[in-house]
Amino acid sequence: MSGENYTTNRTSNTTKPLLQPNPLHSAATYNTLFTLSGLTENEIRTHDFLKNPVHDIIARSGGIGNPNISRDPFASTAGLGSEDKIVRDAYKNFSSQYSDSIDILTRGHDIFFENVNILSTVGPNTERNLANFTKMEFELHEPYGITFIEKVRAATAINGFLDYQDAPLLLTIEFKGFDEQGRPLAFNTVNGGLTRKIPVLIVRVDMDVNEGGARYTVTAVPYTDLAFDDRFKFPRTKVPSKAVDVNDWTVQVVAALRDQMVQEKEEGRRTLLDE
Numbered sequence: 001m002s003g004e005n006y007t008t009n010r011t012s013n014t015t016k017p018l019l020q021p022n023p024l025h026s027a028a029t030y031n032t033l034f035t036l037s038g039l040t041e042n043e044i045r046t047h048d049f050l051k052n053p054v055h056d057i058i059a060r061s062g063g064i065g066n067p068n069i070s071r072d073p074f075a076s077t078a079g080l081g082s083e084d085k086i087v088r089d090a091y092k093n094f095s096s097q098y099s100d101s102i103d104i105l106t107r108g109h110d111i112f113f114e115n116v117n118i119l120s121t122v123g124p125n126t127e128r129n130l131a132n133f134t135k136m137e138f139e140l141h142e143p144y145g146i147t148f149i150e151k152v153r154a155a156t157a158i159n160g161f162l163d164y165q166d167a168p169l170l171l172t173i174e175f176k177g178f179d180e181q182g183r184p185l186a187f188n189t190v191n192g193g194l195t196r197k198i199p200v201l202i203v204r205v206d207m208d209v210n211e212g213g214a215r216y217t218v219t220a221v222p223y224t225d226l227a228f229d230d231r232f233k234f235p236r237t238k239v240p241s242k243a244v245d246v247n248d249w250t251v252q253v254v255a256a257l258r259d260q261m262v263q264e265k266e267e268g269r270r271t272l273l274d275e
Helices: 003-011 041-046 082-106 148-158 223-228 246-266
Strands: 029-037 112-121 133-143 169-178 195-210 213-222
Touching (some): 029 112, 082 148, 148 169, 148 195, 195 223, 213 223
Antiparallel strands (some): 029 169, 112 133, 133 213, 195 213
């Protein structure tokens, strides 16, 4: 794009009223700060993670400082329903088993982001067919320690998740800019303009330990990609059906899936039924 056209498009509100100037263009230099932290189920439901300060910090570009450990992950879920009570009761039973991991998280031992690569492919694509595909890879460096997995385990347990391998974390991307004199710029951050918060699900961690500590290569996807997991894409039982139309087929399949879930609940392999 030429400079003349760029200037015209940037300042014109009549031809392109939704066009917004990039605030980073006012900075001589800028840095990108990354934070990996804990996330509660209630924050996902209400989207409060977009405005709440990050908590239970696992890794951060500029050093962790205060990890901001959560103390009562279910304080805001009281009275929300029987499902939340089940999770609260389960948390009380297993929280003592995570005390060592939580103690490691509380220390705030620094883990630094070294490299971040986010690949986004608009559907259709070979990975997700007609859906969007996003893959995140980041490298972490932990000097004189090997605590990343323990910190992930603690951060998810504090926030009420029983299985840390299946729990969401929050990746925060924050931009900091400076002018020609090296002074920090006060960007206009209406609607979180220069901060992005993405719930993610870690799917793979490769670890390399050496004399200086540990390096991790982490692969993650957006938490919404959990819907592509085989446990949701495929039924756990065969569903024979002889239907006369699609409505009849739908009724038969729904009934078969529900019967399967009821059986799993009676056998103690399930607590709640999917809806």
